[in-house]
Amino acid sequence: DGDAAAGKAKSATCVACHGAEGKVSVPMYPNLAGQNVQYLNEALRAYKKGTRSGGQAEIMKIYMAPMSEQDINDLAAYYASLKP
């Protein structure tokens, strides 16, 4: 299972687009705070595998490339844990 505290520590590269605490300053990107953990897990894995396209999928694929299964679990747990 994901560890939200570990996910926070791994979220440094996410912040530029998805904002501190998962609320964006750039309105073309989605807020992540409070999103469903299962959806986040599925989406991050799809980006990594290249099975999700559209929007900034090419950029997400690059960011997800170095992430392990545990990293993704942790990131999903972290963003799901934040208050929207």
Added chain:
Amino acid sequence: DGDAAAGKAKSATCVACHGAEGKVSVPMYPNLAGQNVQYLNEALRAYKKGTRSGGQAEIMKIYMAPMSEQDINDLAAYYASLKP
């Protein structure tokens, strides 16, 4: 621009997966309440055009097929207006 009240009236087909008021009961789907209007507009158009894949994109493409530009503006305004 989008009209949130009109969007609410057009959201009947969205509710089964995205929940009443944009909060899901099925955790594999994303919450939409309070999502950024620009992101929602982009995502819905990408589904309609078939330029977004992954997750339930094939289903979203079917749901978006009958939607006009104004319908999409209204739906995006509606979901962005909801409290997360």
